């Protein structure tokens with residue numbers, strides 16, 4: 001793991017984000033509900049959950065922008081407010097619009113840098129890194145959403161922090177912007193940094209994250225690696241045959257689990273594609289399709305978070321708005 005040469009000395013908890021039994025209430029709304037998880041260095045951790053799941057609230061607590069109702073959020077073992085030089089330890093993009101529209105990109109970063117005793121050279125460096133060097137003197141108010149996201153990321157990187165949090169950074173970006181962010185996140189993690197990246201879309205995370213923290217309605221649903229989640233929701237192989245009933249018997253005799261789907265397709269688990277093909281050929285049974293259903297992370301995610309929504313719908317107050325029900 002390559003670590004940056006510069007920067008303040010870090011302790012043994014270098015790069016660790018810890019959320020411990022965190023609860024955050026806003027009036028009757030429980031935005032975060034007894035949430036615990038950890039994020040370690042050197043990996044991109046996707047923080048996933050449907051809209052309103054509590055991702056932003058958790059990040060806001062971690063960044064000292066909101067006080068927990070109970071529990072805590074720690075970075076490098078400390079609450080944000082007690083970190084002496086926060087920009088050097090934690091960088092974050094929460095809201096790309098938190099920029100003075102009349103200021104140039106350079107001036108915006110220069111102000112931030114000055115108040116944190118960061119030199120002008122670093123401002124130029126991060127502008128270069130996020131691809132805004134060419135428009136550094138232009139008013140941020142005229143920037144597209146993608147450019148504003150880049151500027152927000154530049155601000156997060158300014159202090160060369162070991163811990164980075166990005167709240168929905170690809171929202172509204174074009175495919176090139178999405179690819180750029182994906183590459184940046186991966187390279188920041190490869191440098192040994194801790195990267196926590198929130199999204200409500202699994203499709204973004206599948207290609208970017210190593211680990212996932214999935215939450216629903218303020219609670220932890222699962223903390224897992226992307227690979228483990230894919231394995232857990234393995235869907236087997238879809239087989240179509242004009243002699244489906246006979247093929248089903250053959251496959252079952254070979255130890256497979258076969259479910260007949262409503263459209264007549266066979267959902268086969270326990271045998272590889274080649275084994276299925278060989279068995280069908282060996283019994284003279286035509287097959288019209290044999291498609292491995294590589295675990296769809298999107299489906300896995302929908303299933304995981306769907307459960308949490310159902311649970312709430314059944315046990316909630318019936319307000320239907322995704323808010324926390326009473327009696328929790």
Ligand SMILES: Nc1ncnc2c1ncn2[C@@H]1O[C@H](COP(=O)(O)OP(=O)(O)OP(=O)(O)O)[C@@H](O)[C@H]1O
Pocket residue numbers: 026029030031032049050051052053054055056057058199200322323324
């Ligand atoms: N300042 C606030 N006052 C009242 N309710 C709030 C406040 N901030 C968040 N909430 C509520 O807390 C819940 C969690 O919101 P939060 O923004 O943390 O979710 P999220 O997972 O980040 O969602 P999204 O993907 O939509 O950003 C929601 O029901 C939201 O309406």
